[in-house]
Amino acid sequence: MTSTSEQQQEKPTCNYCGKKLYGREGKKYCNVDCKNNYNSRIRSELRSKENEFLPDAFSKIRVNYRILNNYKDQFEKSNLIYVEKEDILKLGFNTQYCIKAYIDDKKILWKNCHDYSWSEYEGSIAIRYGMYYWM
């Protein structure tokens, strides 16, 4: 015969918050919130593990893209903008990391990050938006 205290210890606990579970057998979570929180915690752990093994260049390119995308609104008026080099570098933009590069007919080197391309000048960076430059 088992004592009440032993039965208490055997009570299953929620996978997420660790509280004792009541109700049907085989229950793993207190409620749907704990279940969702548990699953999203697992997902974010997997994602961070995955990121650990991604080459450093991938994350630098991703950061570059996010920064370039901040200027997207400015391309409504023009398909070429100039930004202060110092400003964009301060945001974490790394000019060494791109996906493709090409030299145009004016001998200007353009580096590309998805639908943005940029070329470097002394104090500024020219940014173009649109994939058609690559065709």
Ligand SMILES: [Zn+2]
């Ligand atoms: Zn819970």
